[in-house]
Amino acid sequence: MDYKIRIWPDKILKQKTKEVDFFDDRLKEFIDVMFQRMYEEEGVGLAANQIGIPYQILVLDTNVKKYEAQENEEEGIKMALVNPRIVEKEGEVESTEGCLSFPGVQITIPRAERVRVVAKNEEGEDIEIDTDGFLAIVLQHEIDHLNGIPFIAHLPPVKRRMVLEKYMKSLRQTVKAK
Secondary structure: OOOOOOOOOOHHHHOOOEOOOOOOHHHHHHHHHHHHHHHHOOOOEEEHHHHOOOEOEEEEEOOOOOOOOOOOOOOOOEEEEEEEEEEEEEOOEEEEEEOOOOOOOEEEEEEOOEEEEEEEOOOOOEEEEEEEHHHHHHHHHHHHHHOOOOHHHHOOHHHHHHHHHHHHHHHHHHHHHO
16 A cells, blocks of 8 residues: 555545554554654654544654754653544644645644543553643644544634635646646
């Protein structure tokens, strides 16, 4: 299978992913491929559907060199989460984000300041993460992907339309140049 980054408006990015009910070598292979693709693209997080895998899996590494950790996060965090769900949100912050599936797009959107996420690790064990700062932002962004929600969905309708029009024009020009 070709695990290239899927670019908006690819239909898989608009669909809710399926819950994982297998914790075997296939899952470990998906996770390995996801980390590899994320690092190749210099991303900090990746949802499975961004490379065509229709399952609720995300990987992240906040220690990627091009991203500076928040003041309260001295070390990066690397993890893979299976079937992650946000069960609690608190506060609001403005977050400037980019996305591997929207090349060239950077927008500022509201995000929860703190989140509590429940998930499973690759062995099928339950885990819970209660966090704020950069990690909370990355988790929200990637879990949105798994639910078929692009980060532009957090923009007001008029601004979203403007960003999408500019993005689609840029995408058409890129395709013509090839």
